[in-house]
Every structure is written in structure tokens, then in C-alpha cells.
Amino acid sequence: MPRKASVDAIREALRSEMQRDESVVVMGEDVKLAVFAGTRWLHREFGDERVINTPISELAVAGAGIGAAATGIRPVIDLMFGTFLYLALDQIANQAGAMRYMFGGQTKLPLVFMTVNGSGISAGHHHSQPMHPLFMNMPLIKVIVPSTPYDAKGLLITAIRDDNPVLFLSPLALGSLRGEVPDETYTIPLGEAAIRREGDDVTICTVGAMSRRCMEAARTLAKEGIECEVIDLRTLKPWDKACLLRSVRKTGRFVAVDESFPVCGAASEWAATVAEKAFQHLRAPVQRVSNLDVPLPFSPVLESAAVPTTERIVDAVRRCMQAEPA
Amino acid sequence: MSDVQPAVALDIYRRVLNIRRFEEEVGRLFTAGELPGVVHLYIGEEAVAAGVCAALRDDDYVTSTHRGHGHVLAKGGDLNRTMAEIFGKETGYCRGKGGSQHIADFSIGMLGACGIVGGGMPIATGAGLSIKLRKTDQVSVAFFGDGAANEGSFHESLNLASAMTLPVIFVCENNQYGEFTPARDTMNIEDIAVRAGGYGMPGHIVDGTDALEVHAVVNQAVTRARNGEGPTLIEAKTHRRGGHAEGEEAFLAGQTYRLPEEEEMARLRDPLLILHERILHEGVADAHALENIEQETTRRVADAVTFARESPWPAEESVLEDTWA
Numbered sequence: 001m002p003r004k005a006s007v008d009a010i011r012e013a014l015r016s017e018m019q020r021d022e023s024v025v026v027m028g029e030d031v032k033l034a035v036f037a038g039t040r041w042l043h044r045e046f047g048d049e050r051v052i053n054t055p056i057s058e059l060a061v062a063g064a065g066i067g068a069a070a071t072g073i074r075p076v077i078d079l080m081f082g083t084f085l086y087l088a089l090d091q092i093a094n095q096a097g098a099m100r101y102m103f104g105g106q107t108k109l110p111l112v113f114m115t116v117n118g119s120g121i122s123a124g125h126h127h128s129q130p131m132h133p134l135f136m137n138m139p140l141i142k143v144i145v146p147s148t149p150y151d152a153k154g155l156l157i158t159a160i161r162d163d164n165p166v167l168f169l170s171p172l173a174l175g176s177l178r179g180e181v182p183d184e185t186y187t188i189p190l191g192e193a194a195i196r197r198e199g200d201d202v203t204i205c206t207v208g209a210m211s212r213r214c215m216e217a218a219r220t221l222a223k224e225g226i227e228c229e230v231i232d233l234r235t236l237k238p239w240d241k242a243c244l245l246r247s248v249r250k251t252g253r254f255v256a257v258d259e260s261f262p263v264c265g266a267a268s269e270w271a272a273t274v275a276e277k278a279f280q281h282l283r284a285p286v287q288r289v290s291n292l293d294v295p296l297p298f299s300p301v302l303e304s305a306a307v308p309t310t311e312r313i314v315d316a317v318r319r320c321m322q323a324e325p326a
Numbered sequence: 327m328s329d330v331q332p333a334v335a336l337d338i339y340r341r342v343l344n345i346r347r348f349e350e351e352v353g354r355l356f357t358a359g360e361l362p363g364v365v366h367l368y369i370g371e372e373a374v375a376a377g378v379c380a381a382l383r384d385d386d387y388v389t390s391t392h393r394g395h396g397h398v399l400a401k402g403g404d405l406n407r408t409m410a411e412i413f414g415k416e417t418g419y420c421r422g423k424g425g426s427q428h429i430a431d432f433s434i435g436m437l438g439a440c441g442i443v444g445g446g447m448p449i450a451t452g453a454g455l456s457i458k459l460r461k462t463d464q465v466s467v468a469f470f471g472d473g474a475a476n477e478g479s480f481h482e483s484l485n486l487a488s489a490m491t492l493p494v495i496f497v498c499e500n501n502q503y504g505e506f507t508p509a510r511d512t513m514n515i516e517d518i519a520v521r522a523g524g525y526g527m528p529g530h531i532v533d534g535t536d537a538l539e540v541h542a543v544v545n546q547a548v549t550r551a552r553n554g555e556g557p558t559l560i561e562a563k564t565h566r567r568g569g570h571a572e573g574e575e576a577f578l579a580g581q582t583y584r585l586p587e588e589e590e591m592a593r594l595r596d597p598l599l600i601l602h603e604r605i606l607h608e609g610v611a612d613a614h615a616l617e618n619i620e621q622e623t624t625r626r627v628a629d630a631v632t633f634a635r636e637s638p639w640p641a642e643e644s645v646l647e648d649t650w651a
Contacts, residue, residue: 068452071456071457091445095449101649103420105648
């Protein structure tokens, strides 16, 4: 199978859907030149009408996407850095997520917001924040954080075909990572986790860029005889509760690893769910490994200290293993 | 004097009267404690919605504001379903999930009222983009108030619509108050229409209490938009007859905020009386014909109240309906 970078997988997904459905348009700042390359060259095939360079005007561009989606267009809005979503929040939170429900089911909003997410390239706080927990907290918005080029393509195609607002948050740290991606079009259902590694001792649940780090931790721990099951959720809303709970019921130990701020992060939601639904299966307290509660620092040394490191994940698993049942 | 066809004038009159009698009834129902939540009445501003919507087709789009009942009705919305939504009933436009500030009727291009000041403007702009991409000759109208003209969404929407030459008409209902604060205290310009120049589009000021004048100005903007020539900003100077919200006395705690001379103007410049007078004066119709319209309107509003009162509450289970498509 051909090996491709995430941005190439994203471009293939967009190209596939633009060929398939002429109501699909891509718009955002510099989508033609394309800083992250996912939308690059598309205008040559689909023209300026369907690949639209917009002003740096996130609120209006997001709202325009909503208005267009409500009236027969299937927009993919590329807002570049995840943090720029803050500028569009009124339209996303008050309108996109609510319109269908608030208007009694009168409309569908087939709409994708696409940005990079999280840290990893010393981009500083304004270009490095993990955005997914904010949107998990908004009713009726779907949230995707892929961790491989294969998933990026299949999930983005699914997102574009979905009739609801979807946030497609592509990990910044994985931009150049290559992986196997078929040339043909395929979809991956939202809400279906991938078990990256099976194991009987500890369940590690994660998403996005942390997936690789959890796998590194699992390999280290395997040398000590600790077998981790690593679950990559791939989509945060809807999310595969059943997969996580099945695993925790098997292993009896749970470590939630998420690259987001610790208070009300994604890990908090997973931990609460395990506490509610699988408490009696737990043999050790749940552990969370999240970002430190500080803005993302610039220096590579500080930046990597601020997000979950392989060492912190390994330590959390060891704490789980050392805890004795009461 | 604008050159108005008699049929158009009577059509506009029906829309103005429809809104007026409907809103008066909503006010009474609120005072009587029959309505949940809060309502913002459109009384005094009817000429704007009526004059604008009479220049539109059913397949044209509008987005509205927190003071949105008038826009729904002027665009051709059903009185029964509008009233039922304000009551929070299952038969309402949004099955009781939206309420007064979130009424929409997508079947007539009414893309929603909006509780966030300026929130509808980017959406109307997006409907304009959709029109351009689908290559139809529809137009899209964003209604908003003077308060919204200080929001980022106003500036971003005007710029985007102009940069992309979209068929959008931005209609500012300058009722001279942003909630309880006079507009003159919150912007250092007299006319919001001048801001059009900053975005490279025409800006017009119109007497927003004269529905026929509004209609004439909007017609020009509609023609421009349908011809693919881009957006227009129209500032309709108008007056809010009542307060920001019904029942506001409860939290005003005895304070007043209306300027006496402005309040007097609001009484004098009554859009219903102005239109009534013009229709009689110009011989468009006689008093008898207008009286018939009055009776018919009053009856339809009364029917809407009965419909809403007798409609069932939403079933509790419906709280989880209308979620993901």
C-alpha cells in the first residue's frame, strides 16, 4: 500500500468528495496556497468558485459556512490553526451546534470545520492549543481527532458526507508523519475506536498525537511484563464508550491520556464514564495524564514538558499496577 | 413620493397590520402571564420588515434578530405556528425548542431569529454565498439593529459580502437604542449607513417609519443584488414603541432611559398610521376596504391565540428529538 503524509491523505479525501459531489466547497484563509498543504492544488482542478480564499475573518467565514450549509452547499471551512476557532466561537456554539435542534429539526447543516490541533512544533500558545474538549462540551457537534494518515482520509470523507456540523482536528504534531493510505475512496464510521494494541493488564485510552506516545509507553512497559491495551478513540463525539468499557472490564485498570488541559479535558470525561459504568471492575484508582495547566510554552524543552510525555504515561501505568485493591 | 402600485401598497399594509395586531396580542399575553420566557416586541418598526419583505420572493432568504416576530410574519410566516412557538407548544415552528427568539421557517427562506446581537449577519452572508455558488437570482437579507453595527459580525459580514460580491442586503433597523442605551452614546457617528463606504458598497438612509419608502429603497438593492452587482447597506431610521423587552419595569427599578422627545417622535411616527393615511390620501383604497382588512387581521390573530392555547405541550420525550440528522 502507498505510504503518504497526513496532509496528502487530507487532500485525497477533499478531492474524492469534491469529485463526487459538486456542492462540496472548500473555503478559508489561503486555502489555495495552503500552509498545511491539505487543500493545496485543489483550485487547479475545481476552480476558484469551489476553492475559495477568504479574508482573515473567522467569525464571518464560519457563519457564512453555516448559512451556505443551510441552503444547499456542503462547505469545508479550513480555519488553519485550531486556536483561530476561538474567533469563530459565537457562530459555532450558538448557531452551528444548535440550529437544527433549536428550529425543531427544520434544517440540516452539512458542514466541516477543519484545523490543526495541539502542539509539537514550538508554535507558541496562540498556535498550539488543544481545542477538542471545548467542542466536546457543545451539544450536537461532532469532533474528530485522527492519529494516522489512514484515519485522516477515511474520517474526513465520512465527515464531509455527514449532515451535521463536524470538527476535524488534525494533530499538528503528525503533519509530516507518513502511513499507509489506499488510493481509493473509503470511509471510517464516526464513534468507532481503534484498538492499537491488545493487553490484559491496563487499558490506556487516548486520541490524536498521544496515540503514538501511548504505544511507545506500552512497548517500554511490555519489557517489564506489563501488557497495555491501547485504545485510540479517533472520534471524541460521538465516542466509542462500549469499546473503552469492554476493555476496562477486562483489565481492571485505566489510564486516560489526553493532550489537553487537565480541568474538564477529554480524559476527565473518559475517567468519569469509567467511574460510572465500570467502577466495580476497577482494581486501582483511575489515572489521568494531561497537559500541565499552563499555556503552551515556546521553547522545545518546555513545550514537551507541558504535554503528556512517554515517561509520565509509563509512570501512570506503574502507579496503577502498584495500587492494591481495597 | 414613491411610485407604488395599489396592490403592493395594500399588500404592505396587510403585513404591517398583521405584525401590529399580533404583537399587541403578544404583549397582552405576556402581561397576563401566559407566556414563558421573555418577548421583544416589534411594535413601531413594522414598516421595515413589511417594506423589505414585500420586495422579496418566497425563495429569498432573511435572517432576523431577537426582535424577530415581525420578520417571520412579514416573510409570510404562519400566525398560528408563530404564536404556538411563543407559547412553547408542540405545534410551534420549532416544536417549542426555540421560542420567541429562535423562530425559523425554512420553507419560506426565513433562516431564523437569533438571540445573539449580530449573530444572523454572517449566516445571511453565507446564504448569499450559496446563491452565488448555485447561480440563482435569489437574494439574502440580514435584519439587524443599531447595536449590532458595533459587533465584529457586522464588520466582518459587510467586508466578506462585498469582497465576494454577494447578493446580500444588510438592513439596519436603527431604533436608536441598544437595549437601554441610546445609540448616540455608543457610536461617534450620526448615520450607520456611512459605514457602507468603508466596505465598498452603497449605503442608503431611509425613513423606517414609512413602509412605502422602505420598499422603494429596498427594491433598488434587490435589483442590484439579483443582477450580481453585490451587497447594499440600508439604514432604516425607526422607533421602538415600547421597551427593550416586555416586563422590563421589573428590573429598571424606577429608572428611565428614553429621551422624552424621542418617545414623542415614536408616537408621532407610527408606521401603521402613516401607511393608513397615505393609502387613503392617495386613493389606493377607501376606509371601508381598510376596515375589512382590520377585521380579518384581528380575527386571524385571535384564531392564532386560540390555536396556541389549545395546542399540546411538547411530549417530554421530544427533548431528545431533532438532534443529529
